[in-house]
Amino acid sequence: GESVGLHLPTLSVQEGDNSIINCAYSNSASDYFIWYKQESGKGPQFIIDIRSNMDKRQGQRVTVLLNKTVKHLSLQIAATQPGDSAVYFCAEKGKAGSQGNLIFGKGTKLSVKP
Amino acid sequence: DTGVSQNPRHKITKRGQNVTFRCDPISEHNRLYWYRQTLGQGPEFLTYFQNEAQLEKSRLLSDRFSAERPKGSFSTLEIQRTEQGDSAMYLCASSLGGNNEQFFGPGTRLTVL
Numbered sequence: 001g002e003s004v005g006l007h008l009p010t011l012s013v014q015e016g017d018n019s020i021i022n023c024a025y026s027n028s029a030s031d032y033f034i035w036y037k038q039e040s041g042k043g044p045q046f047i048i049d050i051r052s053n054m055d056k057r058q059g060q061r062v063t064v065l066l067n068k069t070v071k072h073l074s075l076q077i078a079a080t081q082p083g084d085s086a087v088y089f090c091a092e093k094g095k096a097g098s099q100g101n102l103i104f105g106k107g108t109k110l111s112v113k114p
Numbered sequence: 115d116t117g118v119s120q121n122p123r124h125k126i127t128k129r130g131q132n133v134t135f136r137c138d139p140i141s142e143h144n145r146l147y148w149y150r151q152t153l154g155q156g157p158e159f160l161t162y163f164q165n166e167a168q169l170e171k172s173r174l175l176s177d178r179f180s181a182e183r184p185k186g187s188f189s190t191l192e193i194q195r196t197e198q199g200d201s202a203m204y205l206c207a208s209s210l211g212g213n214n215e216q217f218f219g220p221g222t223r224l225t226v227l
Binding site: 032034036041042043044045046049089091101102103104105106107 | 116118147154155156157158159162170172205207213215216217218219220221
């Protein structure tokens with residue numbers, strides 16, 4: 001069945017280093033992917049998205065890479081800061097025939113050491 | 115603050131009671147979504163509306179759950195005869211159309227004793 005998941009449940013990095021968070025998806029028909037950041041006690045916050053006709057998209061300090069061949073998505077955070085500490089989820093647009101929902105992975109907890 | 119608000123933020127209830135949550139989306143957004151999130155997991159889709167029409171429901175949405183969006187603006191999610199397994203964070207999100215990012219509210223944390 002289709003699923004969106006993450007390779008690592010936790011990631012610890014030193015402040016100032018770059019962070020890479022990975023995600024694998026299984027539905028090759030998915031055409032829209034999103035990364036969300038969720039801090040404790042808050043709802044998910046949109047970080048960046050990418051459509052399947054692209055393989056890279058950059059935002060402020062963040063880059064998302066999409067490899068459709070191996071169905072892999074990654075989020076790169078440059079110069080990681082303590083405020084980046086949170087749980088990061090990748091999500092994909094619902095399966096064909098579903099017009100609404102996002103399917104989320106389990107999340108990776110990013111901890112930034114000062 | 116994304117502009118999506120949810121009330122109450124926390125709800126503690128006894129098993130068997132009914133609860134109702136409210137979501138106010140970003141005003142110009144025509145789509146409104148409900149998700150449920152349990153500890154350590156990602157959000158799971160429950161249902162969504164386009165304007166006042168409920169267009170899709172997950173199989174997670176048992177017959178004890180009902181959602182409405184009567185005027186195409188705010189939405190309510192009601193859980194009848196709550197069970198301990200209903201304890202979770204209930205998240206609401208809204209978007210402008212189906213191909214744009216979903217903005218999430220802060221959630222309502224439900225605890226069923």
